[in-house]
Amino acid sequence: TQLLEQSPQFLSIQEGENLTVYCNSSSVFSSLQWYRQEPGEGPVLLVTVVTGGEVKKLKRLTFQFGDARKDSSLHITAAQTGDTGLYLCAGAGSGNTGKLIFGQGTTLQVKP
Amino acid sequence: NAGVTQTPKFQVLKTGQSMTLQCAQDMNHEYMSWYRQDPGMGLRLIHYSVGAGITDQGEVPNGYNVSRSTTEDFPLRLLSAAPSQTSVYFCASSYSLPGAGYGYTFGSGTRLTVV
Numbered sequence: 001t002q003l004l005e006q007s008p009q010f011l012s013i014q015e016g017e018n019l020t021v022y023c024n025s026s027s028v029f030s031s032l033q034w035y036r037q038e039p040g041e042g043p044v045l046l047v048t049v050v051t052g053g054e055v056k057k058l059k060r061l062t063f064q065f066g067d068a069r070k071d072s073s074l075h076i077t078a079a080q081t082g083d084t085g086l087y088l089c090a091g092a093g094s095g096n097t098g099k100l101i102f103g104q105g106t107t108l109q110v111k112p
Numbered sequence: 113n114a115g116v117t118q119t120p121k122f123q124v125l126k127t128g129q130s131m132t133l134q135c136a137q138d139m140n141h142e143y144m145s146w147y148r149q150d151p152g153m154g155l156r157l158i159h160y161s162v163g164a165g166i167t168d169q170g171e172v173p174n175g176y177n178v179s180r181s182t183t184e185d186f187p188l189r190l191l192s193a194a195p196s197q198t199s200v201y202f203c204a205s206s207y208s209l210p211g212a213g214y215g216y217t218f219g220s221g222t223r224l225t226v227v
Contacts, residue, residue, distance in 0.1 A: 009152075031213030042116075042202050042218030043155070050213045088154060092214055098143030098162055098206055099170065100216065102154040 002027040004091055006103030014111050015081055021074045021106045023089035030092050032065055032072045033100070037086040079110045114138050118203050118219035125193040125226045133188040133222050135203030143206040143214065144186040145170070146178065148199040149221075155202065161186055193226045200224070 005024045013019055023032070031050045035043035047056050049065035049072060056063045060083075062075040072089055086107050090100040119134045137144065142163050147155040147170075157170030159178040167178050175197060177189040186205075190197060200223050206216040 006154075033213070033216070035216075035218075040220075042204070042220050043216075045215055045217070048213040048215060050211060090155075090216075096162070096208060097160070097168070098145065098208065098214060099157060099160055100145070100214070101157070102147075104152060104154040 002029075002091065002093055002101045004089055004101055004103035006089055006106055008106060009104060010107050010109075012109040012111065013079055016078050019076050019079060019108070021087055021089075021108075022071070023073065023091075023103050024071045025091060026070065027091070027093070028069050030069070030094050032069070032092070033090045034063055034072070034074055035088040035090065037088060037105075043086075043088055076108075079108075081110050081112050084108055084110050116203055116205055116217050116219035118201075118222050120222060121220065122223050123225070125190070125224065127193060127195060127226060129193050131190050131193070133190070133201055133203075133224075135186045135188065135219060136184050137186075137203075137205040137217070138184065139205060139207075139217065140183060141205035141207050141217075142183070143208060143216075144180065145204045145206075145216075146176070146186070146188045147202045147204065148172065148197075149202060150199050158188065158201075190224075195226045198224060198226045 034046045037043040089103045145160040146158040161180040206214040
């Protein structure tokens with residue numbers, strides 16, 4: 001069974017601080033995705049990383065896929081209150097099944 | 113663009129009742145999935161489909177049935193509701209591009225309470 005461990009589970013920081021969220025597994029994933037979810041809404045896809053070692057940037061957000069494709073990180077620079085939400089990583093296994101395994105999520109609170 | 117539409121948004125069931133959660137997508141996506149979200153547990157896969165007529169079980173399939181007769185629709189049926197099925201249910205659809213992985217679009221969820 002593939003598992004994704006996300007850490008930390010909760011993060012409360014001041015506006016302007018930097019933070020990193022980690023997503024780790026003992027399994028290899030063919031791709032890994034990061035989502036952001038706001039209360040009462042479904043998750044919204046931020047990025048998909050496919051290649052080991054890949055780094056993608058989305059404004060102040062930097063996503064990295066580990067060389068072995070077993071882990072990933074999300075780094076936010078100079079967090080803003082609008083970054084508050086639940087961040088979820090999700091991994092896709094091998095084969096063309098469309099199945100995603102989700103981590104437990106990281107609840108981020110950015111205080112003004 | 114409607115994306116993924118889930119109905120109803122809220123539902124209260126009595127133990128033992130059955131119901132169907134509806135999900136429709138208008139993006140011609142081949143992949144569709146149902147997840148449930150419970151506090152502290154992320155999203156857990158209930159059932160998924162790789163195309164019309166093809167479905168398979170996810171991590172937590174017991175007590176749920178699905179079918180996919182068309183590309184657009186993927187209803188989830190609760191056979192005999194139990195309090196343990198109180199949760200938020202999300203339907204999602206995705207494309208698949210070689211070398212680019214998947215791009216899932218989620219519906220806004222159905223909040224189900226079983227009393």
